[in-house]
Amino acid sequence: MKKQGKAIAMISGGLDSTLALAMVRAQGVEVKAINFYTGFCITETQRRKGGRQDGTMPQNEALRAAADLEIEIEYIDISGQQYLDMVLNPKYGYGANANPCVDCRIFMMKKAKEVMEREGADFIFTGEVLGQRPKSQRRDTLWAIEKESGLKGRLVRPLSAKLLPPSIPEQEGILDRARLGDISGRGRTRQIAMAGELGLADWPQPAGGCCFLTDESFSRKFFDILGQREAAGEPRTIDRDDVVLMTTGRHFRISPTVKLIVGRTEVENGTLETYAGATRARLAARSHTGPVALVEGVATWEERLLAARILARYGKGKDQPTVEIEWRDPDGGVETLVVEPERDEARVEQLRI
Numbered sequence: 001m002k003k004q005g006k007a008i009a010m011i012s013g014g015l016d017s018t019l020a021l022a023m024v025r026a027q028g029v030e031v032k033a034i035n036f037y038t039g040f041c042i043t044e045t046q047r048r049k050g051g052r053q054d055g056t057m058p059q060n061e062a063l064r065a066a067a068d069l070e071i072e073i074e075y076i077d078i079s080g081q082q083y084l085d086m087v088l089n090p091k092y093g094y095g096a097n098a099n100p101c102v103d104c105r106i107f108m109m110k111k112a113k114e115v116m117e118r119e120g121a122d123f124i125f126t127g128e129v130l131g132q133r134p135k136s137q138r139r140d141t142l143w144a145i146e147k148e149s150g151l152k153g154r155l156v157r158p159l160s161a162k163l164l165p166p167s168i169p170e171q172e173g174i175l176d177r178a179r180l181g182d183i184s185g186r187g188r189t190r191q192i193a194m195a196g197e198l199g200l201a202d203w204p205q206p207a208g209g210c211c212f213l214t215d216e217s218f219s220r221k222f223f224d225i226l227g228q229r230e231a232a233g234e235p236r237t238i239d240r241d242d243v244v245l246m247t248t249g250r251h252f253r254i255s256p257t258v259k260l261i262v263g264r265t266e267v268e269n270g271t272l273e274t275y276a277g278a279t280r281a282r283l284a285a286r287s288h289t290g291p292v293a294l295v296e297g298v299a300t301w302e303e304r305l306l307a308a309r310i311l312a313r314y315g316k317g318k319d320q321p322t323v324e325i326e327w328r329d330p331d332g333g334v335e336t337l338v339v340e341p342e343r344d345e346a347r348v349e350q351l352r353i
C-alpha cells in the first residue's frame, strides 16, 4: 500500500504551481502551502499602497488559489535586511534585470526547509518546469538550488519529475513516479491541456511577472541608486526606504549625486510626504496645485532650479510663464523658487531614470 506523506507546496497562484499542487494532492499527500513576501512583490506593494494607479485593488494570487483549493497557507515575510543583502550580492548573479533568481530561490528554499522540519513534512515541491526559464530552471541550476538549500532529494518538481533523478519521497513510496509529469521547456500547451482536464478555467500571469526585480524600469532605478552611492563614496547598499521610493513616482537623475522623485498620484504624494525630512528635501508648487517631490543629495543652485522646473511641468501651472515652488530643506529651511516650467521634452526624458 502507498505510504501517506505530508508536503510543503511553494505556490504563487499561477498555473504551474496550481497544477503541481493538484498532482501531489491526487496522490493522497497532505499538503500545506507557503508563499513569500520579498518586499519586491508588485501586487503586494500595490495593495500596501492602497491599490493600482487606476484605483483597482489587486488580489494576492497565492492566497486566492489557496482559498479556492481549500488548502492551508502560510504567508512568510522574508523582506528583511538579510534578503536585501542577497539581492545586492547574488552569488549566481542577476538575470536580465535586477533579479537574482537563483540566489532568491535558494534563500526561499532554506526558509521552506525550516517550515518542512517544523511541520514534520516529508518534502517540498514547486511548480518549476525544467528549461522554462533560461537561467533559474536549467537542469544544473535546479540541482544547485536543491543542494545549496540543504534539500537534497527532498525538493520535488512534480511537473518535470520524470526528467529528473528520483527524489526521496518517490523512493520511499510517498509519491508514485509514474503519475508525475515529464514536461520541459517554455511552451505551455501541455499545462493548459492539463488545466482543462482538471477543470481549472482561470489563472494569473506567470509568477516572474509579479516581481519588481524583473521589471526593466525598476531595475534601472535599482542600479542607479547603487551607482549614486558609489559616486558619493557611500557603502554600496540599499534599505527598505529605498525600495519603497523606487516603486513610487517618476525618477530623474539631476546629477551623479542628486535625484528628483515626482509623485504621480495622490497616494504617491502621500507616500513621498512621509519620506521628506531626515535626508530629503521636499518640493511642491505654492502658486498652483501639483504633485509633491523629493530631492535626494545636496543640490547646487543650478540643480535646484532644474529640479523645480521639472516639478513645475507636472502641475496645474505647466502652461503658465512661471510657477512658485516651495523648497523645504531637510533641516527645515524654506525658500521659494520662481521658475518657468521645463518645456524641453527631450531634455526631461534624457534625465529620466
Ligand code: SF4
Residues within 6 Å of the ligand: 038, 099, 100, 101, 102, 104, 105, 207, 208, 211, 212, 213, 214
Ligand atoms: S522573480 Fe523575483 S521572487 Fe521570483 S525568483 Fe526571481 S527574484 Fe525571486
